[in-house]
Amino acid sequence: NAGVTQTPKFQVLKTGQSMTLQCAQDMNHEYMSWYRQDPGMGLRLIHYSVGAGITDQGEVPNGYNVSRSTTEDFPLRLLSAAPSQTSVYFCASRADVSYEQYFGPGTRLTVT
């Protein structure tokens, strides 16, 4: 199993540009989520999904969209990048609340 994969590893955007961060898992996990990690702030939940076709907002959803058309993929879209979105983004998945959460390697995004 590859586990949770994320692409790209690094990205630089200009303010106002849009892009999609890709996340995929091959463990057939129902739960998937996106976090951002900022110095001094810890990990904060952006959006999550409890299965294909079902998504909901976390604590910092503004400026981001998600969709879940398959069990395997959970892309995160930045609609119009802002410098405040400079961060490291992690995708995670788990089978169920009784099981461990697995994280991807992260995408380091810089918005200038």
Next chain:
Amino acid sequence: KQEVTQIPAALSVPEGENLVLNCSFTDSAIYNLQWFRQDPGKGLTSLLLIQSSQREQTSGRLNASLDKSSGRSTLYIAASQPGDSATYLCAPDWRGSTLGRLYFGRGTQLTVWP
């Protein structure tokens, strides 16, 4: 909302010491609690998962205990090694959320020197 506090924020010790990392959380209604390790520039690696019905969980030199009623978990690292240097994060899985999402502390940054 679940608040998670980790003490100490940073720890620097010589190789061979036995270590205690502390985690406290405000709401004891949890499904379970996970401890993670994060190396600089990397993702999070799950170390231990303790179910709410368990008191402790062990993996090699690591032992995690859970006292749900007092809202505390402790990670013990025996005979520390330089390779243990990383940031350690605890994350309770709160029943108050429909997802069972994890709430993260800010971590303990551990440095073990030879």
